[in-house]
Amino acid sequence: MTLPHPPLHIDQFGSGPNLTFIHGWGAQNSVWKAWIQQFFSHQFTVTLIELPGCGKSPSIDADSNLQQQWIDALLQVMPEHTHLVGWSLGGLLAQQIAIQAPNRVLSVTCIASTPRFIQAKDWHWAVQPSLLNDFMKALGKDAAATLTHFWKLQIQGSDGARQLIKLFISQMKQRKLPKVSSLTQGLQLLQEMDNRHQLEHLNVPVLWLLGENDPLIPKEFVEEFSTIQPQAEISLVQGAAHMPFFSHPEETAHALLQFLNKQ
Incomplete structure (x- = not known):
């Protein structure tokens, strides 16, 4: 696949089956790299993909088909056969990748998505x-x-939220901010993407890994969605909000590994 822009930045480490992570809006690989290295690099060859305009990834001058341009850019750098993990916006994109290229995806995990x-x-x-x-x-x-407002919102409702918010904001202020054009594109995707009906026909294993107190995604959604995708697994991280891997790293890793090891 040849695209009219440089490839997205990836970080790779570990050994074993492929496991690919796609972060959420306003973030970058460094947000969860240490967590992923600690819990997954001993068992998997890990690929972290940075979304357009985030971290070291180039931005994309999108035309009317914004969603497909982002999906194509992700597919360009994603390993051929991989377990796929997406957080928030990354979860929406991971779902669409699995819908469009199911032969390249071994399983999909949607964290807080x-x-x-x-x-x-x-x-x-x-x-x-x-x-x-x-x-x-x-x-x-x-x-x-x-x-900064969005980062605070993501952690609200979590156990120890006040201390976690201070820690996360101090970390993020040391990192390069995403490009405004790419942030705008990401918000547009969050507004427009709707995978509900396509997911009815998705046959790869799926895990919905949610925070109990997520202010952006009510846990009650699984009751309704379980009728659309009854084969999917659901795991709820008690006391977590929109960033369960940050507030509850061991519990979130355990739930994900438990799912992956069954595949």
Whole structure:
């Protein structure tokens, strides 16, 4: 596959079957690299993909087909046969990759993610559209402040949230901020992507790994979605919010490894 832009940045380490991670909006590989190295590198060949305009990845000058351009860029650098883990926006993208290229995906794990991020008349287990609209407007005024607000929101509701928020923000302020154009594209994808009906026909093993107190994704969504995808597994990390791997690293890793080792 030849794309009209440089390939996305990846970090690779470990040995064993392929295991690929795609991070969420406003993040980069360094957000969860240490956690992944600690719990997964001894058993898997790990690939961390940085989304367009994040970390060391180039941005993408998208046309009208934004979603497909991002998917193609991810497929370009993703190992041929891999277990796939996506967090938040990365989970939406991982779902779509598995839908489009099921022969390349051994399993899909969606951490703090759903098939549709914003509410609709027939989908209540999501955030209100106004939240992402507010983020979109705020980005143009002060991207750094908008990201800080989002980082706080992701950890709210977690055990020890106050201390975790301080720690996470101090870490992120030492890192390169994503490009505003790519943040805008990511918000657009969160607003537009809806994988619900396509997932009905997905046959690869799926794990929904959710935080009990996630302020962005109500855990009740699994009750409704289990009728759409009854073969999927669901694991709830008690006391966690939207970043279970950060607040509850051992519990989150245990749930993921338990699923992966069955495949």
